Amino acid sequence: MKLSFYGAARSVTGSRHIVDAGKTRILLDCGMFQGRRDQSRERNQHLGFDPKSVEAVCLSHAHIDHSGALPMLAKGGFRGAVHMTKATADLTEILLADSARIQENDCRYVNKLERRRGRQCVSPIYSRDDAQKIVKHFRGGGYEQSVSLAPNVTARFHDAGHIIGSSAVWLRHRTRGNSTTLLFSGDLGRANMPILRDPHAPPPCDVLIIESTYGDRLHDDVxxxxxxxxxxxxxxxxxxxxxxxxxxxxxxxxxxxxxxxxxxxxxxxxxxxxxxxxxxxxxxxxxxxxxxxxxxxxxxxxxxxxxxxxxxxxxxxxxxxxxxxxxxxxxxxxxxxxxxxxxxxxxxxxxxxxxxxxxxxxxxxxxxxxxxxxxxxxxxxxxxxxxxxxxxxxxxxxxxxLNGFSAHADRNDLLAYVRAMTPHPKKVFVVHGEERQSLAFAMTLREEFPAMDVEVPKPDSTHEI
Ligand SMILES: [Zn+2]
The missing domain is CATH 3.40.50.10890 (Rossmann fold)
Incomplete structure (x- = not known):
């Protein structure tokens, strides 16, 4: 198995991770980069990999920093299925249409100014039509159901308790007489949030990719x-x-x-x-x-x-x-x-x-x-x-x-999530956090689990498992 991190590595937006399981290439999330306009535009136009090479996508949840670049897959010739829960499919369809609408409006406004200055016009990175195209690839399923992504790869979605439909994605890659399992946490929620269930206890895995938005912070009980x-x-x-x-x-x-x-x-x-x-x-x-x-x-x-x-x-x-x-x-x-x-x-x-x-x-x-x-x-x-x-x-x-409305797990919640895995994963990649938060959480994990190989991947880096 090989893992490559094309976004949300030492940063929080643009969640995109590639899993090469033998000859099968799976993409976990396809999020939009948000931040400085020029830099984000470049990262959103060019995903970092060839969309045609991806066999299937697993989407953890609808938030735009996890789903917002999906239309770029369809534009780039992707032909596979995008798997997620049913609620995520419905919510993502709405959010992508909204994201395309905002881009179209923004460009119209910017172009009015650019034309006056005699400069070249910009176009949205994708249109509402492009958003509709990728929605046709959506396959919404239920929690805890096994989905076959390829003859040798299955996926399962576990409730992450973050927003409606959110999940941690569990993958199993079978090879002759052997199998490797991976869990991608997506964004993890907190206990006792209205409407949603608490995050589901994580299934054991060999490799864990875990978020660290609040890797070094504790929420106040307010x-x-x-x-x-x-x-x-x-x-x-x-x-x-x-x-x-x-x-x-x-x-x-x-x-x-x-x-x-x-x-x-x-x-x-x-x-x-x-x-x-x-x-x-x-x-x-x-x-x-x-x-x-x-x-x-x-x-x-x-x-x-x-x-x-x-x-x-x-x-x-x-x-x-x-x-x-x-x-x-x-x-x-x-x-x-x-x-x-x-x-x-x-x-x-x-x-x-x-x-x-x-x-x-x-x-x-x-x-x-x-x-x-x-x-x-x-x-x-x-x-x-x-x-x-x-x-x-x-x-x-x-x-x-009024504080205390965060939908993200804090450091102790994240730690409890890893503790709940038995046996503990051998290899952990800490993603989706500002560099300081990710490095601090990696350190916390190393202190508590000395046998665990913990890494904070650099952007665009590839790791052999
Ligand atoms: Zn989120």
Missing amino acids: ENQRKEMAKKLVQHAIQHKSKILVPAFSVGRTQDIIMRIKELVKNGEVDPIPIFIDSPLALKATKVFRQHPECYDEDTYRTFTSKGDIFASKYLNFVSTTKDSKLLNQRKGPCVIISASGMCEGGRVVHHLKHMIEDEANVIVLVGFQAEHTLGRKLVEEWDTVPIFGVPTKRRAQVVR
Whole structure:
């Protein structure tokens, strides 16, 4: 067996790993690089290997840094099947169409400027048509079912508890009288997340490829703090008839927040106030959550069997049209508006900010990581004046940060995952983390398992097993 790492090696995006099992070439994930524009474009246009040489793909989950370069396979002549769980197939189809749409819009905008400067136009790395082409290769299956990828290679998908449909991919390569097994963790979730089951105990394997996003960090347990803050915020909104705006990613984070608020209301911990989910992508993603009860944990499944719809609630409203989104501006509080994008860089949330930021009774609640130079970051840093659509705007609304919404395992969760494997894997590759996180987690593994051969692969490196 030979392994090559074409992305998410000493970095977090562009997850792409090639497994050469004898003459069979399997690709694990085909993610998009995100980061500096020029560099990412180059890495997304050229995958690092010939798509025609790949026999089959196994996709761990729908997040774009794991699935976003799949259309480049179809463009490059790939003819095989892309295996994943059914929920991942449905979610990935939506996310790829959205990714193509964003690229088309971005290029249109950039080209308008480039033309003015007399420069050459850019084109999207793939179109909505290209995205549709690769979807035809999708084969969605169930958890724990064996899939034959080639006469000598089988795969199985184990629940990773990270987002709906997410899985760790287990491969077995049989040779004469021998077999080698490999487990690719994908992204691992955490215990007790709403809707999802906890990550499934990993099956034993000879070779492990494990993520390390939080390889050197521990999440705080802030459940109680978060509940107290939610109570205070709702009371404040009721008292002042004001709005609470929550910028959030449409997939996963939005559904997570809905379920947490529902739980608080059900337990009588907060009074119900109208909640508006204002993001077309969130609406589509929520539909996928509704369609896949096979991915629910016990509690959620019980709600599903008694009510049919896990999101059903009289105070929850999905806003689909732009007209209805605009009507929210005129609405008087109290209410909660959950809208994308999570870092306030685009989408409907920016319009809501424009309309509510100058009123000191309103509250902006930030729940996710806010990257440098984004509007979300400026809000976290409590700037008095922030640029909205390029116009300096006075911030009077209160900004609150709520932590603890990460869908990623922390260092202890990752370590527990490896401990649960008996016998322990002989060889481990640590991927999908900033270099510092991956190296630190590799060190932790070496200390606990001295017999284990642990490596942090370099980008574009190949390793013989
Ligand atoms: Zn992910």
